[in-house]
Amino acid sequence: MMEKSSLTSFIGECNRMCPVDEIKMRIKEELVHPLEKVFKAGKLINDPDLMVKEYSRSAAGRHEIPTQDLRPSPVLLSTVEYLLGRVSVVEGRPWSEVYDFIFDRLRAVRQDMTIQEMEGQEATTLLEYIVRFYIYSGYRLCEEKFDRFDPKINDQHTQECLKQLLSLYTTCHFCPENRAEFESLYLIFNLGQAEALQHYYELPKDLREHKLVKRSYMLSVAYYFGNYINVLKCLKSPCFTRHPLVLCAFHRNLTQLQRRALKVMSHGYSSKALKYPVQHLADLLWFDSLSVCVTFCEVCGLQVKGDESVLFLKSSFSDPEKVQPVHISGIDSLLCQQSLGTLLLGKDKPFDLTSLRQSLDNIGLPQNQKIAFSKNLSDGKNYKPKSGRGRGRGRGLSSKEDNYARSEVQLVGKNQGQKWNSDSKNHEPCTKEDGTISDFKALNQYGSSNHTNISARATKEMWKMDTSCDQNAKRTQFYKEQEVNFTHECWEDELFTEEDMKVT
Template sequence: MALNEPFIKGTCENMCPEKEIKFREKEGLLHPFEIMRSSEKTVRLKADPARTVKKYARSAAGQSMPKPSDLRTPQALKKTVSYLLNNITIMENCNWCTVYDFVFDRLCAVRQDAVIQHLDVTHSIDIMKPVVRFLTYAGYRMCEESLQKYDPAINFHHFTECLRKLLNLYEQFDYENIPTESNYSCVCERSQFEALYLVTFLGNVDAISRGLMLKKELRSPVVNLALQLSIAYFGGNYIRVCRMIRNLPPLLQCSVALLLPNIRRNALLTMSSAFSGRNLQYPASALKTELLFEKENQVIDECLYYGIKVQEKNILFQKGVFKTETAVRPLNHQLFVDEALESCRLSDLLLKCSHHC
């Protein structure tokens, strides 16, 4: 496209520019994932060019414009993304926090390279898809980590920013009327992200309105499911919401799981006024299934957390006792999500189109 002409074009065909490899080798700034295995025991650590990936550097005043050799070509960027998501995310014998920090940082650098070069829509879409999937997955996988190790707000911010960007790119793609090439992904892949947007902003009026206005061909079964789910949440129908969540594909479950604490809180709040009365009991076993808990003890903990009284295995809802000022209970890993995730290979989940759409 003529518009792209004035922008700088990268020439680096590797995951990391030569200059940066040398610099980080010299300064001892290599990540353990990047060190040449044969040099591991030696004093001078060497970089493994096949495993060294360009680090994210904040653009700041006084910094010179990057040279073409510092920026990666679209092919190199795609190669980098697939290396990170294929090889690094499944690293064993190391803490996943390390994996997360590494991949998160390197993907930021990928996005930065793409933005500086003003890559065209098709390339940008190809790069953003896996980035969005990784951030979705990570948001769930890291949810139990302490704040020192992982800040959910930062991840969520990047996630929503990338997701919105991707949806805009798809719109731009339509708008520019780009002829569908073989490398352009199917419509069903795009609807996966439309559905992701819907479940991420469950019950949100803007998101639902957007979903309702989607073109017919984008209204895939998974988008319709996400839309119904969101409308059900908008209407406070927690029973339907919890039933439908289990039918979502694994990646969408990761995103909607983040809202599970809110779903449960709102349900318990509603129930507190409706099932309130003298000598009224609500068995924890029923709530367990209804609100997707695994054990009755978890139900009881959740209720006690919000100030709801519990007698043995029964909940005693009562109007006015719910502690509305208490912060929403933090999320833990959920067995049903873990099981859904185990049903597919991680690299497929992050790099391939979901088969459920």
């Protein structure tokens, strides 16, 4: 049997986010994605520095993997931080398109990790970033149509990365500082699942005693035994509201919880003479409004009289085949309290193109492996790609498909917070007039029709980043200054303080 050391002979030699051969091929074939371009001189132009390796399936009959196309762990870390800290906050395009692009590029990152059999702290950090993105995306795009976002595929990739991450935790020889967060995410994402509950008892004792992990386990047990109201009450505690991504992971189970709770109530309150207040039911089961609650009840076969009371009958309840999930204003508000880059990376790290280029140039590879661009890079003359690349999610767009591109692409820097419209056509930040946010505290005030709205005015400022860099002999014309404008998003958000999230 071959030793493991002989099998793990692949070490990446590419010190860029995208291999040179792929850059040439995609520029020649006009497969550069609009998010890999910069706005200059009134139009979008290709920028090789912003191009990120796209995912491609292994070619049949291919026996060798070129190491010059593999990115080592430092380059992968810089690439993922660029995608989540910079591309994820791009303006001017639907976020579903941004998701498709990042989804494809992260898949290529995971492919490079698998080929190189990466382990250790770098691998765990990369998977932590990726899991956060999948969970956040699953919540943010939950109202999108199926042709623009497939929640099943997103959940499959989330599950794969979570299990791979937990497996690395058990084999690593250091103490990951974020392990409690992701153990909790695994329990909540797989709410009530026997496999996840069994995994809890396989954890070290100190981790089982961690407040967040222990409460996540108790919440999963409550869901398993059908104590749905207790589950919703526990989620309003500061232990969970301090971790909004945990609430995003729970959201995938919310529709099923509401359906099961209505089924139990249909059996328990089955009577033609009993009238159950709709407002109380909406507060109890986390429906944002009376209209949403009424629509959900009607889909389940329950009769609603005048938007005021629900008539529970055992015989009238029917399980709907599929119910479209909706955003919860309380979760929206918690997500708005920090920038998207901070939420996904777990740290406040404004991204600078100049620092990215310098960090990639100083990876520490041997000098003979450093990549130098030639002047014919942009037109791809006399170049034949080694192998065709697949065009899956996030593929490059042709020149005709790119005609719909906005006249200007603005990247967001340090944003105070972020909120989006639930309109599936464009996910752009909302203003105060777009809608009010009801907090979790109001969910506990049964019979109350007025939710408490707490406003916090965001500080208005302009933030610009200088992307110029010194000219030197190693850089070609594509390393010259790119005119990229950065602005600070400023709008009024209705946010909650920690005190407002406490359950009375």
